[in-house]
Amino acid sequence: MCGGVKSHGCDVCAKEFVQKGNLKRHMAIHAGVKKHKCDVCGKKFLRKGALNYHIAIHRGIKSHECEVCGKAFVRKGDLETHIAIHVGVKSHECDVCDKKFLRKGGLKNHIAIHGGIKSRECYVCGKEFVRKGDLETHFAIHVGVKSHKCDVCGKYFRKSGNLERHLTDHAGVKSHECDVCGKKFGTNGQVMEHMAIHAGVKSYKCDVCGKYFRRRGDLNRHLAIHAGVKSHKCDVCGKKFLRKGDLKNHIALHGGIKSHECEVCGKEFVRKDDLETHFAIHVGVKSHKCDVCGKKFLRKGDLKNHIAIHGGIKSHECYVCGKEFVRKGDLETHFAIHVGVKSHKCDVCGKKFQRKGDLKNHIAIHAGAKSYKCDVCAKEFVQKPNLVRHITIHVSKKSHK
Structure with a gap:
């Protein structure tokens, strides 16, 4: 049972599990074995159950209908849970506090709370939960399932809490204000998450690799990398x-x-x-002025980035590797390395580069400009790497004298 000794260790990442079966399923992640494929979108899954759940969402087929009110459900279990509301019979009673439940499963989960027993273990990261529902909510992060739909714009979310926070944006209600910069948010949780940027606190931890992030959204995007979604x-x-x-x-x-x-x-x-x-x-027209040094900028965003330099605040974080930057532009330049985007094109030969600096060095080759000079023999080079390699010749000669 989970909650006990984790005696089954993963040889690859040293993560430990209580149950041998969960270790076995976890190892499949390292091996990359996803043999259950969705015929609709081609997405693959480690488990057949996860594929079946995914397909049901794809199709949107609600074949289980309530005879009382006509409401339809994708899964039979969801229908049974719903019917209990109409029946109202709570025949399963807790021996500890006498609380009654409609289903035996509901009573079982409740008793676990009394005992604090976390018997539900995630086979991806080993995190444990008291209730099955909490495990399912957590697991959705790994598999990328978004089952909570916004009725206003149709956007999907993994957790009901995220959907609720999203709905406040449609309502236009932003009653929670940041004490530092005055920015307003729909919920207290959002403003607290925003405040962490000012404080530099990274409170969201990845259970897979241990990396910390300031914002929950950055953590979720990072987790998608582990899941390969x-x-x-x-x-x-x-x-x-x-x-x-x-x-x-x-x-x-x-x-x-x-x-x-x-x-x-x-x-x-x-x-x-x-x-x-x-x-x-x-x-x-430079209408955006810095109150610190008086420098003016064409755009508000440029001024914002400039002010950050004064304060040294690195508020732009890469969700792939966690590296931080003062300016958003620097983050975007860095992120291109991860995604492989080469947006800087040479007008002479058409060759593309990830960074503007690399393009600049390349153009120098076409122009034939030799701007890198050797201090020993005065020989000139077009590119700095060539000069560095050349200098090693002088160093080698000195060492053999």
Whole structure:
């Protein structure tokens, strides 16, 4: 039983489990064995049960209907739970506090709370829970199942709490204010999570690798990496992405469609944001002033990033590796390394690079500019790496004298 001694250890990551069966299922994650495939979207699962649950959500087939009110459910178990509400018979009584329950399972979970027994163990990360429902909610993070739908916009969420917080955005109610910057939020939990950025507190821990994050959303995106869930697929090349935004940027690079044109000089851009940034150069209006040093900026976002430099606040965190940056632009440049996006193109030969600096060095090769000079023999080089390799020759000669 879980809650006891974890005597079954994983040889790969040293994670321990109470039950041998859970260790076996956990090992399948390291091996990458997902033999249960969904015929609808091609997604694979470690367990047949997880696949069946996934397919039911795909199809949206609610074949289990309540004879009393007509409400339909995907799973038979959900229907049985619902019918108990109509019947109202609570025949299962707790011997400790005399509380009654409609189902035997409900009583069993309740008794576990009295004893504090965590008999439900997640086979992915080994975390234990008292109630089965809590385990299922937790497991949804690993498998990427979002079963809670917003009736307003159709967006899906993994947990009911996240859906409730999302609904406050539609209602426009933002009564919780940050004492530091004045930003308002819909719930107290959101403002507390935001405050952690100012305080630099990382309270959200990944149960798989132990990495900490400031925001719950960053942790959830990070967990998707462990689970290997890439649900956003490119129709052109089939490459999959963790986030919809990453897919959108990728598709734009694929097609090379520059549909946003500057009215002043005719220069074209793939993304609207890039056009707006470029257009500010022509206008030249710097209306955003820094109160610390008086420097002015074209955009509010640039001023915000600049102020962060004064304060040294690294509020932009990479959800893949946890590295932090002062400016959002630096984070985006760094993130391109993880996703493999090469958005900096050479106009001479068409070669693409992930970083602007790499493109600059490459262009120097075309121009033939030798800006890197050896202090020993005055020999010049186009690229810095070539100069570094050359210097080793001088060092080698000295060591043999």
